[in-house]
Amino acid sequence: MDNNDRNISDRIWNSYIHKFDGKYITFSDEIGICSIKLNRKLGFIQPYSIKKRQLVAVLTFRSGQHKTFFMKKIPTVGFISQNGDSELCIVFNEKDIKKFENILGIRKRRKLSDEQRKVLSNNMHKLRDAL
Numbered sequence: 001m002d003n004n005d006r007n008i009s010d011r012i013w014n015s016y017i018h019k020f021d022g023k024y025i026t027f028s029d030e031i032g033i034c035s036i037k038l039n040r041k042l043g044f045i046q047p048y049s050i051k052k053r054q055l056v057a058v059l060t061f062r063s064g065q066h067k068t069f070f071m072k073k074i075p076t077v078g079f080i081s082q083n084g085d086s087e088l089c090i091v092f093n094e095k096d097i098k099k100f101e102n103i104l105g106i107r108k109r110r111k112l113s114d115e116q117r118k119v120l121s122n123n124m125h126k127l128r129d130a131l
Contacts, residue, residue: 005049005051008050010032010033013034013046013047013050014028014032014033014034016047016050017034017047018034020036021109022109023108023109024036024037024106024107024109025107025108025109027044029044033046034046036055036106036107037106037107038057038104038105038106038107039105039107040059040104040105042059042060042061043057043058043060043104044058045057045058045097045104045106046058048081048091052093053093053095054091054092054093054094055092055093055094055097056081056090056091056092057078057088057089057090057092058087058089059087059088059090060087061086061087061088062086063086064085066086067085067086067088070088070103071088073103074090075096075099075100075103077092077099078090078091078092078093078096078100079091079092
């Protein structure tokens with residue numbers, strides 16, 4: 001039996017990444033693949049292997065020097081699958097995502113109280129009415 005799950009449909013990949021919706025900010029790219037958003041402009045996290053419960057962080061850097069500085073901070077729980085001049089792909093287990101939160105700058109969802117949610121909703125309605 002083939003242990004490779006790279007040929008799974010996009011719908012299954014997307015439903016897998018949506019399980020992180022409650023904690024992290026997810027988005028769909030131009031071809032419809034869902035990813036976890038990073039604070040970095042040039043990076044995202046996508047599933048690597050659903051069967052092995054692995055994720056991949058795809059990162060692009062401004063320069064090779066910036067990449068070298070970043071690589072010193074990588075935890076030893078992941079492995080580098082691609083290493084170019086100014087790009088890097090790090091594969092890690094889903095359970096180790098907490099270790100990568102600060103290093104990668106994974107965008108987290110804000111937890112709002114009901115009062116905060118109502119205030120923000122009212123502000124949006126006022127803004128919409130003003131336009």
